[in-house]
Amino acid sequence: MKILNITKYFYPNVGGIESRNLEISRHLTGKYHKVYTLTSNHTGNLKNFEIYDGIEIIRHKILFTKFNDPFYPGEIFDILKLNYDLVHVDLPDPINSVFAFFASVLKSKPLYVTYHADIEKEELEKFPANLILNAYNLILKMVLWQARKIFVTSKEYSKSSKSLKNLKFEDECTHGKLVLSPNFINAQELRFDVTNKENRKKIEEIKEKSGLNNKKIILFVGRLVPYKGAKYLIEAFKKVEEEDDDTVLIIIGSGPLKEELEDLAKGSKNIKFTWRVEDLKPYYSLCDVFVLPSVSRQEAFGIALIEAMFFGKPCITTDIDSGMKYVVDYGNAGILVKPKDASGLKNEIIKLIKDDGLRKEIGEKARKRVLEKFASRVVLEKFEKEINKLIPKT
Known part of the structure; x- marks a missing residue:
């Protein structure tokens, strides 16, 4: 043909x-x-x-x-x-x-x-x-x-x-x-063996550079544009810090909202911006929770969600009329919150970082769903x- x-x-x-x-x-x-x-x-x-x-x-x-x-x-x-x-x-x-x-x-x-x-x-x-x-x-x-x-x-x-x-x-x-x-996702290309010496070195270098040792890590990956909702994640994380100072938010991406989001993050010592990353696998591997807080249908699917889920990470995303709720199986393989709801987002982040068992349970369901539906x-x-x-x- x-x-x-x-x-x-x-x-x-x-x-x-x-x-x-x-x-x-x-x-x-x-x-x-x-x-x-x-x-x-x-x-x-x-x-x-x-x-x-x-x-x-x-x-x-x-x-x-x-x-x-x-x-x-x-x-x-x-x-x-x-x-x-x-x-x-x-x-x-x-x-x-x-x-x-x-x-x-x-x-x-x-x-x-x-x-x-x-x-x-x-x-x-x-x-x-x-x-x-x-x-x-x-x-x-x-x-x-x-x-x-x-x-x-x-x-x-x-x-x-x-x-x-x-x-x-x-x-x-x-x-x-x-x-x-x-x-x-291409499972072969995303595979990342944390027992591999070189991979362990990459993770340790990231931890050392960003001061991540003994910290719970929240990860966002995406362009810094309005529909991605990073603004609401930063607002939510500032409230998380008030209850748990041992948690770090890493924001990976670039875009027109860069300076605005940096200004919004001022006053927080635990929000880290990383503008360009060639290999996301070490970050997916070391994070504890992944968040994609998009606020409109311009986020049609959320490819970063299935990448994080492949790594067995519990994901929080928003309940909007797009593919993201399908990706997390309507909350069965991830957590859904209302869009633009910083308080609701903060509550779900707190719930996950305080409960190792819940993170493991949701992460296992997430990985299983990716391998069955999105491989x-x-x-x-x-x-x-x-x-x-x-x-x-x-």
Whole structure:
């Protein structure tokens, strides 16, 4: 099977969508499918063509970028020239969704999409936001109508999406288009043996550098942007400090709220900011509790949650209309709190740091859930079976 994979950013870009697309493409090429990936030359100095792990990557010069959407019309010629059986596009991506639609229509090939998230008004410039959203929604209706399958990362997010809520899942009716395909982790790449001498050294160096010896450690990993809710975690942690001075909060990430959050943390000796970390595994390994306090649907899934859960860590996240409550199994494999509720968050942190048995119990359930639901092996095998259904057997 030959697949035309249209996505605005790809390897070596390492964002969440790009990482998922790369892992799926690797899996498909490993199963003797051919994957052509049309993408942007996002740095301007990458090769226009290369084969990486069996994936044929064709990059095109960007003419301009607006709202994080690069425009590179050169891919039109590849769409016309290449021979393929299926067309895939990642959403949201207004420009490429149009190209994918026409690739499917012009060559009468099935289209499938991976629907990662809606475009939220908060992500756009204020003045033209409504105009842009209305235009995108028209494009989106056209693309979703053409798509034979729509892969979504959680049922919870799709049910709260204006674009998806009226569509049915395949397991709900004969003509359902939606297919559950959650984000996933590569267990081999995340494995971290704490008995290994080098790994122990990494952990001890982090402890020594940040003064973490004999401390309970709360960890946050994510971009420092409003929807991640780090502000409420800092407010909650300051209240935790009043009851337990032997607990440290480590915030890993960067973003536009960096200075604001640093100012908010002033007066606390136990809040540590780490702006750039190449290897998160030692931090996941040594933390006692992981917190993702996101406050809006812009947090569609929370990949950091499943990474922390893989390490057997109890996680606290927020009860919003997105995939996070699915990830923690509605509180059975983690703890849910109301968004923007610093007091509720503080209470759950205190409960966990004071109860070793509870942390162990929730952490074990968390790891079990990740291995059963979010391991790459599980998700990728199902994904391949689903796209195989799109090609009639001869």
